[in-house]
Amino acid sequence: MGSRLVSSIVKDKYGKKSATKDLHGDEELSYAHLHWYVNVLKASNVGSHCVLDCGEDGSRFQRIFICFKAYIDSFRWCRPMLFIDGTFVTNKYKGTLLGATAKNGNKEVFPFAFAIVSGETVDNWRWFLQRISEVLVDEGRQLTFISDRHGAIIDAVRTVFPASPHGFCLYHLKENLKKKYPHAVGSSFKDHILWLFCKLLYAPTVEEYQDTLKKLRDDGGSKIIDKFLADLPVQNFANAFFPGKRYGEVSNALSESFNSWVKDVRRLPIYEMIDTLKGIEIDMQVVNTVK
Known part of the structure; x- marks a missing residue:
């Protein structure tokens, strides 16, 4: 039975290959x-x-x-x-x-x-x-x-x-930040941190960026947030520091x-x-x- 099954798989494989080639x-x-x-x-x-x-x-x-x-x-x-x-x-x-x-x-x-x-x-x-x-x-x-x-x-x-x-994609940044927290951390907490991060990104002025960053560090844990932002240049994601135009x-x-x-x-x-x-x-x- 095993040999017949292998033979059938091989035939299907080559049959599919032949059909693809014809098509x-x-x-x-x-x-x-x-x-x-x-x-x-x-x-x-x-x-x-x-x-x-x-x-x-x-x-x-x-x-x-x-x-x-x-x-x-x-x-x-x-x-x-x-x-x-x-x-x-x-x-x-x-x-x-x-x-x-x-x-x-x-x-x-x-x-x-x-x-x-x-x-x-x-x-x-x-x-x-x-x-x-x-x-x-x-x-x-x-x-x-x-x-x-x-x-x-x-x-x-x-x-x-x-x-x-060069702007970094917000979706990918949020996914990366989410992974910084253990699976045991509740979704509502993660949603709150991601909301604060979005607010940080959209902050129109340096002053508002700094205020939001303080809130993000307080709520999300300064150690986690600082480590996440350490290799994330502000000019690549934050509106307040972005050097060009990205039209929203x-x-x-x-x-x-x-x-x-x-x-x-x-x-x-x-x-x-x-x-x-x-x-x-x-x-x-x-x-x-x-x-």
Whole structure:
């Protein structure tokens, strides 16, 4: 019975693999189409910024960046702010999908650029932001970034956009603060501490920030709060110290929205994934238009 079960599992596995190949094409061969795709994109969509990195000898895929001409032009009418994040690629060869999303004047989602890389490393995030800097070289506006506190993102923003303010996502900060307290601590107490932390973040003046900080330390325990804030620069989260404009945006929800849109796309072979992402970006803008 055991051997029949193993045989059945193997058949199901290869049957699924065969069906996927018939439906979406060969994943390995998909990489061979990328050179052609990039050339066609540049010829047919003049002004799009597309960079394919296949290593020094050009024989092995490393990463690809795409920002379509329409999004480059349209970003001029969006707020000078980018929400950046990464999500796992779940096809055979894995990797990470990096995305940069914006908002227009009506607070509607505006996908801007994406890249497929090996992972969320410092080198890949620097490479991604460097490509964005090439796109926005003539932008002439101070760009603000919103992200979680991923170390590679912090390094990349500081390195590639040293003059750009970088806000940390409130949702991630609250989750991190919540974990500083033992599971035995009641939810009502944690909610109170998180409420005070939000008040700290939104404080419009230094004086109000200091008053709220005292209350937070008194109620939440100075040892826990001080340790939490020790590696959290005030200029990256608190309104009273933020050096630029973030237009009331304190969370990275736009990137999460983009990640949910690409949930099923991430499993496709890379060529079809890229082509489908183009359609998704158009669909997202259509949805925004008819809201």
